[in-house]
Amino acid sequence: MNLDFIPESTRAAGLGALMKGAGALTRVLPIPQPTLLIGPGSSRRLGQAIAAFGHEKVLVVTDKVIVRLGLLQGLTDALTEGGAEYVVFDEITPDAPIPLIERGIAAFRDHQCDALVAVGGGSSIDAAKAIAVAIANPSRSLRALAGYYKGLRTPMPVYAVPTTAGTGSEVTVAAVIADPERSSKLVIVDTRIVPRMAALDPELATGLPPAITAATGIDALTHAVEAFIGNWATAQTDALALAAVGMIFSNLRTACRDGGNLQARENMALASTWAGMAFTRANVGYVHAIAHQFGGLYHTPHGLANAIMLPHVLRFSAPAVTTQLAQLAVRAGLGEATEHEEELAEKFIEGVCALNRDIGIPTTLEALREKDIPALARAALREAHTGYPVPRYMTQAQCEEMIRAVLPSAGKDDQAPRKAARRTATKTAAKAGRKAAPKTSAGARAASGRKRRSAQA
Ligand SMILES: NC(=O)c1ccc[n+]([C@@H]2O[C@H](COP(=O)([O-])OP(=O)(O)OC[C@H]3O[C@@H](n4cnc5c(N)ncnc54)[C@H](O)[C@@H]3O)[C@@H](O)[C@H]2O)c1
């Protein structure tokens, strides 16, 4: 859809109404939730369950790092003990590209498998979901399966063991794969690709390097925050998002510093799953829309791209979601509910910057080039404005300026989002999807509406 010819104000109003309508639908859409097995040893218990369900041969979709670290052992031993055969497809690379998924499809067929179990990060889980859809719908190419409910037939059963925390893919309706020919990412969306059962086994995450722990942890934070501030939030997604944000602020630093801390690993796995449950209904926003373009063009790890953009998008969105940001600050332990909302909202954005800094997230994107910015912004806005219920609409110029703020030369300090936002922001707050909150305390504001219910949950 080309939205460029419509005046900004009309576009914002129209998109807001359109997204509200879509939100009324997503609110009631039945989304299955997998049975969750949680705790040390749960991947072994998942293997027992898969065998007990009568699957005869399972395709284990994973990558070589997971195999080398011996992380399949518990699961595969249990499959064998339970009488189920398995074949390991360990070729997954980050943002699994189409040709690789096609090899996975061939492996599933050649070995006559009847189910898939993904062990790994979002790339492995999403590859398994894509294989599951493609096997059930052989007449359609992977490109043709991208989008909403493009496969007629029900996908093959998928089980998941996430080893990052993370994408939340173990509970989501989405599978993200890469289209290398078009330097872009494709998203397959179908409620039937939600895994049937998932194991959150903290023992498998103890060897996750600090940099990946950090980036994937902020991906989970971004899911929770974008679900919470977006216009499709419900009381239930609010409760999940708030819980996830609290859990991440109190565990991510520890998980990065002390990777062997099982409690922190388990808490991060839980937070990631809760954030996944929140955004699979309430959806994401501009952070993801921009991050997907960085991933498609520069192969920036998904979590890292989100982490770099999150403070900038929050500062831009703040006038429309002051109340929500204040509530997030309180839940993150960054302030008291008695403080003024504007102060709390500011504390939340500063808190995200501080968390990023403490866990080693850079403030700029090394690969970013000035010449790419207009096209990146255009693609990000196309993605956001045709699918995401963002609380405040952004123009092409605002998006470009936001991306420009993370150019490698654009300054290496936390002031970057603040300075960029001052330039782009908030003269147009009145035009925003939601109005800026009056200067009252978060506690007082929380006494009304949806946000009160969520704050208490
Ligand atoms: N389906 C969804 O709802 C959803 C949501 C967000 C992101 N995604 C997609 O997920 C992908 C990213 O997934 P990710 O961030 O989990 O990373 P990933 O799966 O790409 O893995 C990143 C790296 O971490 C390594 N790794 C994973 N677990 C490990 C462990 N326990 N110990 C040591 N190394 C380990 C992997 O080998 C890999 O090199 C992207 O394609 C993104 O677009 C999907």
Ligand SMILES: [Fe+2]
């Ligand atoms: Fe994400």
